Amino acid sequence: MVNPVSLGPFEQLVLTAILTLGDDAYGVSIQAKVGELSHPIPASLGSVYVTLDRLEDKRLVSSRLSDPTPERGGRAKRCYRLEALGELALERSAVTAKRIWETVFDLLGKDRAKGWVR
Amino acid sequence: MAEMFVSFLLPGSCRDEVLGDLYERYKGPLQYAADVIFTVPLVIASKIRRRSDPQTALIEVMTMYLVYGAAAWFVDRSYLRTGSALLRLAIPPAATMGLFALWDVYTTSRRKPVLCVALGGLFAIGSVPIEILACGVLMIAAFVVIILLMFPRFLGWHR
Numbered sequence: 147m148v149n150p151v152s153l154g155p156f157e158q159l160v161l162t163a164i165l166t167l168g169d170d171a172y173g174v175s176i177q178a179k180v181g182e183l184s185h186p187i188p189a190s191l192g193s194v195y196v197t198l199d200r201l202e203d204k205r206l207v208s209s210r211l212s213d214p215t216p217e218r219g220g221r222a223k224r225c226y227r228l229e230a231l232g233e234l235a236l237e238r239s240a241v242t243a244k245r246i247w248e249t250v251f252d253l254l255g256k257d258r259a260k261g262w263v264r
Numbered sequence: 265m266a267e268m269f270v271s272f273l274l275p276g277s278c279r280d281e282v283l284g285d286l287y288e289r290y291k292g293p294l295q296y297a298a299d300v301i302f303t304v305p306l307v308i309a310s311k312i313r314r315r316s317d318p319q320t321a322l323i324e325v326m327t328m329y330l331v332y333g334a335a336a337w338f339v340d341r342s343y344l345r346t347g348s349a350l351l352r353l354a355i356p357p358a359a360t361m362g363l364f365a366l367w368d369v370y371t372t373s374r375r376k377p378v379l380c381v382a383l384g385g386l387f388a389i390g391s392v393p394i395e396i397l398a399c400g401v402l403m404i405a406a407f408v409v410i411i412l413l414m415f416p417r418f419l420g421w422h423r
Contacts, residue, residue: 190302195282214284218287221280
């Protein structure tokens with residue numbers, strides 16, 4: 147049994163963004179998706195890079211360089227992919243978040259808990 | 265021009281993708297400058313964290329501090345009795361460690377040149393007497409040479 151890695155909130159957002167974007171997960175697209183997910187709190191490109199490096203060190207994601215494209219000034223993209231360990235860690239985090247949500251939902255009632263989601 | 269400057273600042277291991285991402289996000293010079301200011305330092309810090317080994321760094325900095333202390337003992341013992349001498353003696357090892365960290369990030373080599381030790385000593389001119397600095401740098405260089413001769417693969421230092 148693999149010991150799951152615990153994830154911080156920003157790491158959860160970055161992994162969710164990579165999972166959502168699939169083959170198109172690279173710096174700018176991940177930052178845009180994380181910004182969407184964390185709205186109204188913005189996400190900077192620098193913090194996304196730092197988190198991607200950390201996730202790669204933990205072997206939760208892997209990366210490869212794509213071919214250079216003209217819309218990027220002839221520069222390559224570093225594309226990220228979720229690894230099995232990353233999927234497992236994200237799944238554990240999602241299950242925990244769901245459990246928290248259900249507990250809050252039960253304790254505070256449907257109307258009040260739904261008011262949190264905008 | 266600005267891109268050339270940013271390219272110079274970025275470590276080679278991530279230069280292409282970061283420049284490409286910044287290019288793709290370009291909306292104007294002010295936005296580009298803000299992106300660079302908030303991105304490049306974090307990228308460099310992240311690469312330093314990835315490439316550095318805290319245990320080795322601690323051994324290196326402690327060894328250098330002890331060598332500078334020994335240099336002060338040999339050259340001018342009265343200096344060690346001055347108020348902030350022990351604190352000031354930490355400046356050259358700290359500067360050298362900073363240079364080592366940058367060296368690790370900006371080169372593909374894991375080997376660290378003794379030149380960094382000399383430059384670290386230069387950063388401390390003014391805070392530590394120059395005779396102590398020179399003696400410290402020479403002692404570290406001699407120490408490195410001895411270690412290299414005894415254990416060629418131990419430190420991975422060269423030159």
